Amino acid sequence: MAAHSDPAGTVVLGGGFAGAYVARMLGRRGATIVSPENFMLFTPMLPEAASGTLEPRHTVVPLRMMCPHAKLLLGRVVGLDAERQRVRVETEEELVTLSYAQLVVALGAISRALPIPGLAEHALPFKSLADAIHLRNHVLRRLEAAAGATSEGHRRRELTFVFVGAGYAGVEALAELADLVRDALRFYPSLRHEPQHWVLVDAAPKILPEVPTRLGEYAARQLARRGVDIRVSTTLNAAEPHAVTLSDGSRILTSTLVWTAGVQANPLLAQLGLPLDERGRVRVDATLRIEGVQNAWSLGDCARVPNEATPGRFDPPTSQHALRQARRLAKNLRGDARPYRYRTLGEVATLGRHRGIANVFGLPIRGFLGWWITRTYHLYQLPLLSRKLRVVADWTTSLFFRRDIAELSMLGHPQRLIDTVTESDGDSPS
Ligand SMILES: Cc1cc2nc3c(=O)[nH]c(=O)nc-3n(C[C@H](O)[C@H](O)[C@H](O)COP(=O)(O)OP(=O)(O)OC[C@H]3O[C@@H](n4cnc5c(N)ncnc54)[C@H](O)[C@@H]3O)c2cc1C
Numbered sequence: 001m002a003a004h005s006d007p008a009g010t011v012v013l014g015g016g017f018a019g020a021y022v023a024r025m026l027g028r029r030g031a032t033i034v035s036p037e038n039f040m041l042f043t044p045m046l047p048e049a050a051s052g053t054l055e056p057r058h059t060v061v062p063l064r065m066m067c068p069h070a071k072l073l074l075g076r077v078v079g080l081d082a083e084r085q086r087v088r089v090e091t092e093e094e095l096v097t098l099s100y101a102q103l104v105v106a107l108g109a110i111s112r113a114l115p116i117p118g119l120a121e122h123a124l125p126f127k128s129l130a131d132a133i134h135l136r137n138h139v140l141r142r143l144e145a146a147a148g149a150t151s152e153g154h155r156r157r158e159l160t161f162v163f164v165g166a167g168y169a170g171v172e173a174l175a176e177l178a179d180l181v182r183d184a185l186r187f188y189p190s191l192r193h194e195p196q197h198w199v200l201v202d203a204a205p206k207i208l209p210e211v212p213t214r215l216g217e218y219a220a221r222q223l224a225r226r227g228v229d230i231r232v233s234t235t236l237n238a239a240e241p242h243a244v245t246l247s248d249g250s251r252i253l254t255s256t257l258v259w260t261a262g263v264q265a266n267p268l269l270a271q272l273g274l275p276l277d278e279r280g281r282v283r284v285d286a287t288l289r290i291e292g293v294q295n296a297w298s299l300g301d302c303a304r305v306p307n308e309a310t311p312g313r314f315d316p317p318t319s320q321h322a323l324r325q326a327r328r329l330a331k332n333l334r335g336d337a338r339p340y341r342y343r344t345l346g347e348v349a350t351l352g353r354h355r356g357i358a359n360v361f362g363l364p365i366r367g368f369l370g371w372w373i374t375r376t377y378h379l380y381q382l383p384l385l386s387r388k389l390r391v392v393a394d395w396t397t398s399l400f401f402r403r404d405i406a407e408l409s410m411l412g413h414p415q416r417l418i419d420t421v422t423e424s425d426g427d428s429p430s
Pocket of ligand 1: 016019034043078106168266300302318
């Protein structure tokens with residue numbers, strides 16, 4: 001086992017929103033980021049990466065560019081010795097021990113899976129860049145399958161898309177992908193007049209429960225106008241390879257089930273022996289220090305963060321809050337330890353086709369302006385000028401050209417040389 005010792009240093013576990021911003025804001029003071037990827041995923045743009053409005057690569061920010069003074073150790077934390085102030089990290093090559101003076105735990109959340117028959121096997125998650133790319137390819141494949149279908153029933157099944165979870169991620173992903181399908185169908189003459197069936201399911205009595213009721217109702221009306229079948233106060237009972245059963249008794253034939261029904265704190269936190277609440281989140285005090293663990297701090301989706309501005313309520317799992325927590329934590333690590341306090345600016349969401357909603361300082365804005373504010377806010381939040389320009393270029397291009405409908409699922413599976421040799425052996429004249 002290799003040992004990397006910098007006992008005076010700060011080690012940040014996780015290179016997501018929270019971890020990357022802490023390291024960035026520590027500036028020249030430096031830190032070591034432990035992350036399985038060398039980039040930070042800008043999740044608010046993930047639905048657009050899935051629909052192809054944005055090149056997926058442009059929705060991630062390389063950690064070495066974002067945090068030029070930080071060191072990066074590519075790997076996964078697998079153990080913590082809080083007494084001796086060490087973490088164990090598994091890299092591609094070896095097991096590494098890192099000593100730290102201060103530890104920042106920013107391990108985020110994972111998709112929350114419920115014990116629903118068939119869910120784990122048949123539902124597609126929507127949390128990572130790989131999920132977004134996979135979903136886009138999957139949807140384009142459904143169009144190819146529908147075009148080649150020989151029966152009406154098969155065609156209808158392939159053109160039916162079920163999303164479970166009507167929070168931001170579910171609503172935005174559905175709206176963006178519905179736009180992708182609508183645009184793509186121009187190139188499928190045999191499907192042009194075929195009806196599509198988009199279903200949005202949620203256990204709550206309304207969609208987008210995080211936004212003010214009027215905006216939520218507007219979003220529901222917009223989606224319904226575009227033919228989305230919204231089923232609230234409804235749960236998924238079972239999933240099969242080509243069907244889902246809902247609690248309202250319906251059985252829907254579909255080859256696409258997308259699961260966006262919330263997140264849960266990273267289960268690894270329990271293995272690290274950290275103090276957790278009943279939802280598995282790290283317990284921190286008002287300054288973001290982990291309760292009862294020396295020189296350790298936590299923030300973001302993996303932590304239960306009290307907020308002085310909202311007494312009695314903990315922060316929701318959003319990038320907006322992770323970013324503000326990171327700002328406070330970076331100052332606290334510099335020795336100016338004060339309680340975290342942040343009053344939310346509001347909420348924004350896109351609904352596809354130049355429609356969106358924004359609640360800015362309590363002012364509800366909808367329609368084109370809501371969409372424009374959402375995009376502008378996300379662009380402002382995206383780190384690095386070079387990334388912002390790439391995104392603007394993508395958006396501008398998409399105004400003038402049709403979406404790319406190439407299905408690229410083979411990208412993750414390059415042909416091995418040995419396969420090529422075997423294939424060409426058969427063809428070669430002897
Ligand atoms: C589809 C989608 C859309 C969203 N849209 C919005 C939005 O519009 N607005 C908004 O405010 N919020 C949005 N969110 C929520 C936002 O993404 C999160 O609140 C935010 O990412 C939290 O930051 P985090 O650093 O705590 O977690 P993450 O960003 O998830 O980062 C956790 C990091 O920990 C790393 N990690 C995991 N295990 C290990 C390990 N063993 N060792 C080392 N590293 C590890 C992961 O690779 C990851 O990089 C969205 C989320 C999703 C999924």
